[in-house]
Amino acid sequence: MRPMRQFTVSRLPELLFGEGRLFELPAVLRRMGVSAVALVTGGRSFRDSENRERLLAALREAGIRVAEFSVRGEPSPEEVDGIAAELKGSPGPRVDGVAAVGGGSAIDAAKAVSALLTMEGSVADYLEGVGSRVPPGTRLPLVAAPTTAGTGTEATKNAVISRVGEGGFKKSLRHDNFIPDAAILDPLLTLSCPPEVTAASGLDAVTQLLEAFTSPRGSPFTDAMALDALRIAGDAFPRVCRDGGDREARAGMAYAAYVSGVCLAHAGLGVVHGIASPLGGMFHIPHGLICGTLVAEASRFTIGRAMRIDDPSGGSVLKKYARAGRALSGREAGSDFGDAALLINTLEALVERARLPRLGALGLTEEDARRVADKTAAPNHPVPLSPDDVFDILRRRI
Numbered sequence: 001m002r003p004m005r006q007f008t009v010s011r012l013p014e015l016l017f018g019e020g021r022l023f024e025l026p027a028v029l030r031r032m033g034v035s036a037v038a039l040v041t042g043g044r045s046f047r048d049s050e051n052r053e054r055l056l057a058a059l060r061e062a063g064i065r066v067a068e069f070s071v072r073g074e075p076s077p078e079e080v081d082g083i084a085a086e087l088k089g090s091p092g093p094r095v096d097g098v099a100a101v102g103g104g105s106a107i108d109a110a111k112a113v114s115a116l117l118t119m120e121g122s123v124a125d126y127l128e129g130v131g132s133r134v135p136p137g138t139r140l141p142l143v144a145a146p147t148t149a150g151t152g153t154e155a156t157k158n159a160v161i162s163r164v165g166e167g168g169f170k171k172s173l174r175h176d177n178f179i180p181d182a183a184i185l186d187p188l189l190t191l192s193c194p195p196e197v198t199a200a201s202g203l204d205a206v207t208q209l210l211e212a213f214t215s216p217r218g219s220p221f222t223d224a225m226a227l228d229a230l231r232i233a234g235d236a237f238p239r240v241c242r243d244g245g246d247r248e249a250r251a252g253m254a255y256a257a258y259v260s261g262v263c264l265a266h267a268g269l270g271v272v273h274g275i276a277s278p279l280g281g282m283f284h285i286p287h288g289l290i291c292g293t294l295v296a297e298a299s300r301f302t303i304g305r306a307m308r309i310d311d312p313s314g315g316s317v318l319k320k321y322a323r324a325g326r327a328l329s330g331r332e333a334g335s336d337f338g339d340a341a342l343l344i345n346t347l348e349a350l351v352e353r354a355r356l357p358r359l360g361a362l363g364l365t366e367e368d369a370r371r372v373a374d375k376t377a378a379p380n381h382p383v384p385l386s387p388d389d390v391f392d393i394l395r396r397r398i
């Protein structure tokens with residue numbers, strides 16, 4: 001056994017996993033003492049579904065008042081400020097809790113609103129690298145029920161807020177206390193997730209698991225969680241791409257995504273997410289698509305680098321990628337190098353199956369790639385990367 005370094009496991013959200021559990025939301029809110037909830041939902045699929053009517057009826061029956069908001073796309077500071085201002089300014093009883101039923105964007109918006117309702121000013125004032133104020137960590141009770149399986153934001157301590165375009169950014173509102181109180185993983189909610197969102201968000205989860213697993217900040221706790229979830233995702237992801245109605249595979253991806261959130265909140269992420277931050281601020285490209293299109297290439301580059309550098313810990317970086325390769329592929333090649341190669345091949349096959357476009361097809365030029373590379377920070381990547389290295393990874397996916 002290797003000597004164990006210090007590590008901390010933060011509070012995890014209470015987890016309600018299983019089909020139909022969305023309708024336990026009123027009971028969960030009641031238990032938290034919530035009597036008026038701001039319900040943030042995402043795109044159309046949930047709002048048009050019978051689940052919405054059923055949920056609203058259940059909330060009414062439990063005596064919980066509802067103020068409903070919907071968020072389209074990744075939330076901007078103006079959107080979050082607008083919801084908070086409307087809630088603060090509305091007559092009648094104040095909401096005393098926030099719930100999200102939607103994709104990562106809806107959950108991030110809800111997370112930010114739950115904090116902003118207890119703070120002064122604009123959410124932009126508190127964003128890392130944008131504002132000058134530090135969030136005090138106060139928020140209203142918060143429950144998240146994801147309708148996509150990907151970001152894992154139902155388990156993380158940050159909300160990503162973005163402004164896209166010239167001078168754009170994609171930054172986090174972050175505090176340990178922003179981890180939601182409860183996550184409801186009801187795989188039935190993900191059945192209506194469209195194929196392109198299923199593919200991109202699933203690869204985001206796989207990327208997060210791999211980057212947290214290979215992070216130097218990982219611990220025996222995150223390693224065990226991430227490795228098992230990679231094994232589950234390796235089986236479930238091709239299945240949900242093939243058949244969106246495969247309930248067992250949908251459940252697998254919902255769990256893998258939640259675990260990816262737990263792991264990234266503890267271990268951090270690598271260069272793919274380092275790139276996704278400036279790239280997502282410059283271009284309107286969904287986060288999962290950026291991660292998915294880059295993960296195989298970034299892994300190939302890193303494994304190549306890990307094999308060349310003199311690694312005093314006996315090839316531990318390569319060994320990590322090899323273990324991930326065995327978990328994700330469900331196979332063994334008989335050597336660390338072979339298993340690391342299996343990882344790259346499996347990731348490439350997943351990206352192929354997901355039919356993700358290359359960055360060039362999304363409008364990225366070499367000049368843009370250079371600007372993104374210069375702005376990329378990846379302090380938790382397992383090998384050090386220069387801006388030229390990052391540019392190399394990007395260039396190969398243009």
Ligand SMILES: [Fe+2]
Nearest residue numbers: 151204208291
């Ligand atoms: Fe991500």
